Every structure is written in structure tokens, then in C-alpha cells.
Amino acid sequence: MSAKYGMKHLQNMELSYIIHLRMMNMTNINYRKRLIESRIKKTMGFSGGVVIEGAKWVGKSTTASLFANTIVKLQNPIIREKYKALATISKEKVLEGEKPILFDEWQDVPEIWDFIRIDIDEYNHKGTYLLTGSTRKQNVKTSHTGTGRINSVYMRPMSLYESGESNGKVSLNDLFNHPDNIPSISMSTISIDEMAKLICRGGWPGSLDLEEDFQFELPKHLLKSIIEKDSDEVDGISKDKEKLAKIVRSYARNISTLATNSTIFKDQSSEEIVSFKTFDTYVNALKRLFIVEDVLPWSPSIRSSSRLRKGSKRQFVDPSIAAAALDISPKKLLNDFKTFGFLFESIVTRDVRIYSEEIGGKVYHYNDSTGLEVDLIVELRDGSWGGIEVKLGSNELDKASAHLLKLADISEVKPSFLMIVTNTEMAYQRKEDGIYVVPLGCLGA
Numbered sequence: 001m002s003a004k005y006g007m008k009h010l011q012n013m014e015l016s017y018i019i020h021l022r023m024m025n026m027t028n029i030n031y032r033k034r035l036i037e038s039r040i041k042k043t044m045g046f047s048g049g050v051v052i053e054g055a056k057w058v059g060k061s062t063t064a065s066l067f068a069n070t071i072v073k074l075q076n077p078i079i080r081e082k083y084k085a086l087a088t089i090s091k092e093k094v095l096e097g098e099k100p101i102l103f104d105e106w107q108d109v110p111e112i113w114d115f116i117r118i119d120i121d122e123y124n125h126k127g128t129y130l131l132t133g134s135t136r137k138q139n140v141k142t143s144h145t146g147t148g149r150i151n152s153v154y155m156r157p158m159s160l161y162e163s164g165e166s167n168g169k170v171s172l173n174d175l176f177n178h179p180d181n182i183p184s185i186s187m188s189t190i191s192i193d194e195m196a197k198l199i200c201r202g203g204w205p206g207s208l209d210l211e212e213d214f215q216f217e218l219p220k221h222l223l224k225s226i227i228e229k230d231s232d233e234v235d236g237i238s239k240d241k242e243k244l245a246k247i248v249r250s251y252a253r254n255i256s257t258l259a260t261n262s263t264i265f266k267d268q269s270s271e272e273i274v275s276f277k278t279f280d281t282y283v284n285a286l287k288r289l290f291i292v293e294d295v296l297p298w299s300p301s302i303r304s305s306s307r308l309r310k311g312s313k314r315q316f317v318d319p320s321i322a323a324a325a326l327d328i329s330p331k332k333l334l335n336d337f338k339t340f341g342f343l344f345e346s347i348v349t350r351d352v353r354i355y356s357e358e359i360g361g362k363v364y365h366y367n368d369s370t371g372l373e374v375d376l377i378v379e380l381r382d383g384s385w386g387g388i389e390v391k392l393g394s395n396e397l398d399k400a401s402a403h404l405l406k407l408a409d410i411s412e413v414k415p416s417f418l419m420i421v422t423n424t425e426m427a428y429q430r431k432e433d434g435i436y437v438v439p440l441g442c443l444g445a
Contacts, residue, residue, distance in 0.1 A: 074109055101129055
């Protein structure tokens with residue numbers, strides 16, 4: 001190892017350690033309320049156990065600890081080995097402690113799942129156990145699914161409303177249910193420069209109180225950890241880290257597009273670097289780690305002979321993953337507005353997913369054989385829906401409106417609302433067609 005390389009390696013290690021320490025110090029002191037708290041509380045009311053799933057560093061442990069009287073951190077190797085030993089001796093010892101009990105990273109001692117299920121069956125518990133997990137490990141075996149006894153909620157990184165950058169004046173719930181509550185005009189304070197920083201920073205709660213340079217470094221270190229360590233552990237398959245990194249970069253280059261698996265596979269390099277089967281295995285590992293999260297196509301009832309296209313829109317759970325994979329800084333983003341537009345759609349998708357989950361909604365995209373595309377569709381359980389186009393600026397509002405109006409016209413179920421999400425300053429409703437124009441800095445739950 002050269003002296004130059006060795007020094008750089010030590011500096012990277014030091015930076016990772018500093019980020020880790022500062023995240024640990026900030027997490028509990030400056031906790032910001034999360035929207036998911038209401039869903040956790042609701043699920044505890046009817047379920048004996050609640051599993052909180054999601055990517056690393058989204059804040060699962062910290063939020064779950066708000067609801068727990070006993071916390072068992074199984075990522076600590078000493079505690080993990082202790083509970084592995086207890087699992088061979090006594091269910092009662094494993095489940096000992098004042099309830100509710102939180103088992104953090106429960107999948108490291110999978111026997112806990114069955115012990116909890118049995119205990120819930122015996123005592124008809126409600127809201128007694130909390131479990132968190134950052135992976136869906138392929139090799140974790142339980143004797144029962146836990147259906148009806150253990151229910152899951154999915155946690156994402158923070159939205160701009162949760163982190164305090166969005167004022168939330170335009171509520172997604174109000175758009176569906178209380179349109180009279182929406183103010184006629186609201187103002188966003190997020191500039192284009194600030195939006196570039198928010199995309200590169202991401203919604204990782206531990207980074208919000210770090211110095212700005214550390215905020216941009218954190219997603220890079222998260223991605224490095226996922227590639228070098230977690231990707232092997234999730235399915236027990238050793239992976240070529242360089243090839244996996246190329247696949248992540250290819251995914252990032254195709255973010256917010258309908259690129260097929262074949263397109264992403266070919267985009268890795270000019271030469272085939274892995275077999276397609278291996279490529280599929282690598283991408284599935286990223287999905288199990290909650291890093292890749294595509295937007296599925298919407299299949300509405302429409303009065304049209306157009307053939308719906310079934311491809312998924314490519315997304316990560318947070319736009320900062322794509323920025324980190326492509327080594328994009330806020331300054332670089334400001335000099336490449338095409339990439340900026342794709343990453344802006346990614347951050348909008350993240351936030352709309354978070355807000356829609358609070359009202360039981362799911363997020364899709366629409367695309368048909370006539371070329372009609374609508375970036376995001378929010379659909380509720382009762383079938384009501386809203387259409388959303390995403391435009392970074394205001395120069396394509398009429399084009400976006402035309403797409404939304406055409407979809408509304410051919411849909412048998414009329415939309416609850418149509419909206420264009422932008423990074424402009426003012427939120428308002430267009431007089432000519434009733435479509436809302438809303439800066440992301442004004443959107444909330």
C-alpha cells in the first residue's frame with residue numbers, strides 16, 4: 001500500500017467514524033417528530049407485535065424506542081450472542097422485561113419471531129412487542145408467518161415536511177377530503193440552490209444537525225456500507241463489489257425513467273460484466289435492503305383503446321442514493337438541469353409516498369401506448385385518485401396540465417384533484433382548469 005493511498009484510506013475511516021459519532025449524539029437529542037408515529041400507535045392497538053421495516057439510517061430504532069419500555073439492541077454483538085444462547089434455553093428469558101419490548105434488528109436472532117408469536121397466542125397481547133429490521137434476509141427462517149399477530153409498517157427517510165424545509169400548507173389529505181381548507185396562495189422558501197442541497201443530503205434523520213459537508217458525505221458512506229457488507233448478508237451470496245457498484249450507478253443514471261432491466265443491464269459498461277441472472281440477483285438484494293423501490297404502473301378503468309404499458313419507473317428510496325452513486329454534488333446538479341429534473345422527480349416521489357401512506361394511499365405512475373404519461377398517481381383504498389405531474393420550473397405547466405386533463409377525461413372514475421409539483425415559489429390553483437400548482441416546499445401530509 002502506498003503512503004498516499006494509506007493516508008486517504010485513514011482519512012475515509014476517520015470521516016466515517018466522525019459521521020457515526022455525530023449521528024449517535026444528535027439522534028435522540030434533536031429528535032424530530034415522524035409521521036409514521038401515528039401508524040405505529042394505531043397498529044399497536046390491534047396487533048400483538050409490530051415490525052418496523054425500512055432502509056438503514058431512516059430512524060427506525062429511535063422512533064420505535066418512543067413506544068418501548070424495554071429495548072434490546074441485537075446489533076450489539078455481545079447482546080446478540082447472549083440472546084442466541086437464551087433462545088436455546090427459555091422463551092421466558094428471551095421475552096423478559098417490561099413491555100412493550102423492542103427487539104432492534106430482530107432478524108439476527110430469528111427465533112425471537114416464533115417466541116413472540118407463541119406469546120401473543122397464549123396471552124392475546126396487543127401492542128406488546130416491537131421489532132425493527134433493515135433487511136429482508138433471504139435465509140431467515142421462522143416456523144410461522146405471524147399473520148394476524150405481527151403486522152408491519154414501512155418507514156422511509158424523512159420528507160421535507162418532517163425535516164422542516166416544507167411548510168406543509170397544502171395537505172395531501174386536504175386535496176382528497178377537504179379542498180376548502182387549502183389556502184388560495186402559499187409561499188415556499190426553498191430556492192433552486194437549496195433544493196439541490198436537499199436532494200444530495202437526503203432524508204436521513206441523523207444527518208440533519210451535521211455540518212453541511214458531512215450531510216453530503218453521509219449518503220456516500222451509507223451506499224458504501226450497503227455494497228461492501230449488507231449486500232452479502234441479505235441473501236448469503238458473496239458479490240463482486242465493483243460490479244454491484246456499476247449496477248447501482250446504472251440504476252442511478254436511469255432514475256425516474258421507464259428503463260427496462262435489459263436497458264439498465266446494458267448500461268453498466270460497453271462490455272457485459274455479469275450474466276443477466278447475476279444482475280437480477282444483485283438488484284433483488286438491493287430491493288431486500290429497501291434501497292431500490294420502483295414505482296409500479298397504474299391500471300385504472302379508462303374509456304380508451306390505448307394499451308397500458310406495464311413497466312415500472314426506476315427509483316431509489318431516497319434521491320441522495322442516486323446522487324452518491326453518480327458522485328454528484330449540489331454544484332454539479334445546478335450545472336446539469338436534465339439530471340436535476342430526474343432527481344427532483346425522485347425527491348417528490350419520496351415525499352408523496354410518505355404523505356400518501358398517512359391516508360392509506362399508494363403511489364403509481366401512468367403510461368400508455370398513445371404516449372400519455374403522468375408522473376405520479378395517488379390512489380386511496382376507496383378507489384379515489386389524484387394525478388401529479390412533476391416539473392422543476394414553471395416553463396412546462398401548460399404541457400403538464402394537458403397530460404393531467406387528458407387522463408382525467410379518459411378515466412371512468414374522475415380524479416379528486418390534479419396537481420403539478422414544482423420548485424417555484426407560489427402555490428395556487430389555476431383559474432383556467434382548476435389544476436393546483438404546488439411547490440414541494442408547500443406540500444405536506
